[in-house]
Amino acid sequence: MHPLPSPSPAVRLFARLSTSLKILIVLSLALLPLGMIASLASLETAQANRANREAAARLLATDSAERFNLMIDRTAGILRGTQREGVGGCVRAAATIGPDAMVAVFDPAGHLICASRPIRAAWPTRVPSPTPIVTFDRDGQSLRIVASASDLPGWTVAILPRTLLATAAHPHAQDGTYALKISDDSGHELALASLESMPVGRETLADQPVAAGQLRLSMSVASPPLSANEVLLTLLPILMWVAGAAIGWLVVDRLILRPLETMQEAIETYRLTGRFVSPALTTPAFEIRALGEAFERAAQTITRHEADLEDGLARQTRLTREVHHRVKNNLQVVASLLNIHARGAPTTEAGDAYATIQRRVDALALVHRSHYAELEVNHGIALRPLIGEIAANLRGSLPSGIKPPVITLQVGLFHANQDVAVSVAFLLVEVIETAMMRLPGTTIGITLEAVPDRPDRARLAIRSPALNRDAAPIDQHFELFERVIGGLSRQLRSPMERDDAEGLLAIEIGVMTDVADV
Missing domain, CATH: 3.30.565.10 (Histidine kinase-like ATPase, C-terminal domain)
Structure with a gap:
């Protein structure tokens, strides 16, 4: 028969723990898979919400880019119409485009034909084409749009300020919840809207090409901070896991372990004093109360049997003492008779025989007398x-x-x-x-x-x-x-x-x- 392997240190450590702590650990491990499943579901929900916010940010960026492109196309159309009108169309065109806009018309030689306000003329960066040319102005705070009618020589220039651009590219969103800027390939940037700081939220970035790819419009949308519902949904699996383990441990501890400890104390008191006092058990567990009542009946039976045994032992002791006392008295009587017969023996040999027997009877009487005394003190x-x-x-x-x-x-x-x-x-x-x-x-x-x-x-x-x-x-x-x-x-x-x-x-x-x- 092979010897059983010795338990591992972890098993020995677990065996030394109290029962309540063991139950808490077992319940926690049993509920842990359910808590993990619920936590994974919460994480999936959080990721879905994040994906929805990113999709909404891309929709806002697309909306803003479309608005910006519409403004560029509208401005280019106005500029082509102004080129056909000639000298009197610059002021009307600037008013049509928007506040603080500037419009100027140039001939093919680059001479100014008209302007809504004084301007320093400049050649376009490339030959005018049906597609308007969109670049940053020299001040870096406005855009310059160069357009030309296909049937007329020369070109028309419009300078759009930042405020006009921000108004035109404003998406369907509340101010402060997004940041908007435009940039070109050379690294120039122009901020159209700024994002208010949100300590708990975070930014979602979206980028769209505008003006036929000449510029890029970048948008940062502030994700709202976690709401109370989202926080609760995230923490709910952990709270349920902790609450389930705690409630299970509390129920077992209060309904089973505490009453058993009370019973143990009463039994220990019974062992020391010999008197069992049934403890007051408030547990609703019927089995625990039945156990206490059964032990109380057993203790009463044991007490009654002990009393009967003590009475029987006392009677047996008295009877044994009486037997030894009578044996001792009888032996002493026999020794006296032997002594009398030894004195009246007709021969010396007979007297010696009586004396020999008497000595042995006396020795046996001494033993019984000593045993009689031994029964008194044990x-x-x-x-x-x-x-x-x-x-x-x-x-x-x-x-x-x-x-x-x-x-x-x-x-x-x-x-x-x-x-x-x-x-x-x-x-x-x-x-x-x-x-x-x-x-x-x-x-x-x-x-x-x-x-x-x-x-x-x-x-x-x-x-x-x-x-x-x-x-x-x-x-x-x-x-x-x-x-x-x-x-x-x-x-x-x-x-x-x-x-x-x-x-x-x-x-x-x-x-x-x-x-x-x-």
Whole structure:
């Protein structure tokens, strides 16, 4: 089975985010394609509006160019008529053309025939033809038109001021919304109208040839600034995207996440105090309220079961204490009976047998008494007082004719359960009894110390010269002793360590690790 690949850093970062933030990100990404589609549609609309404005600008430029060409053709026709009239036609022609216009007629030699006002005559730039010649005047603020009738010699000149040109080329548009100028190939320009500044708008340029290509008319049209509707249509997709994500997050946060956080706080309080108080859930989500009510019923059921368990445990504890108390009393009664029978035994062997049995019953009674006390404090059976009492009882149970042994104790503060304590008690009885019977007055040293790096184990060691096999003859009692301690080592689930040279018996026993030394 192949191990699962580790998640990427982005996945781990997303997993650490709060649920509300995750929902906001997911909703934003889900609505992003719709927002992009709407934004593209808005951009298409804006581009269509721009194309419409450019087309309108070209129409205005075409209209202005047509008006300008009509003025040139009309002026040329007037000039040809004036050439036929002779001397008296210049003033009338100037008045017909427009205000501040000037008209002059010249013969083929270039001599002035008539003029609407004084003028400095000049030869035309090229030979007059049926097409009028249109050029900039010397002052650069007016146009000069030279025309000639095809059936008459000479030519006629008209000078048109800038104001007359601007009026003639005025398109169907409001003043200030466009800029108009004429120019020639040599770089001369004459502005006919200026464009007012519009900070938000922009210019659209259009260029048209006029006067049979001799001049060019250029127009700049001010595009109006974005209206409120256009701005709204442009920003509406983004606003809808943001609003959709925000509303979705707000609904999930208020209807689901906030009530769940409130439930979590109530459950945490229940864990700490053991008392569940149903929070006030204002969410319209029926499922969340049903969840809170279900948990409240479960908490009440758990509380009721805990109370029943506590009552049952208290009854069981009292019953167990009573059982151990009665067992201890019965063992003490048996020990007393054995003591009475030992005193009235007909033979020494029978008395010794009664005494041996009595010592074991006393040891078992001590264990039950200690276990009875353990039920009160739940610390386990303390081994130090148990070993001390067993040693004292055994030393005091010797017949008067036998010298008692010298027993030394070096026992640490350890606690054990009842099974280990019973086996330890029987082991001590067997070893101490055998030692003091083989060598009366011998020394017996008992130690109980911790095993290094094993907090749940302790080493029980008993040293005495009487435990050496060569200290006394091997009899039936000693052989029985060896079989008994072998069985006890199996009960303690640990091998018996024995050293005849030192008179040592040692074994590791299990101790309780969750009991503080007191």
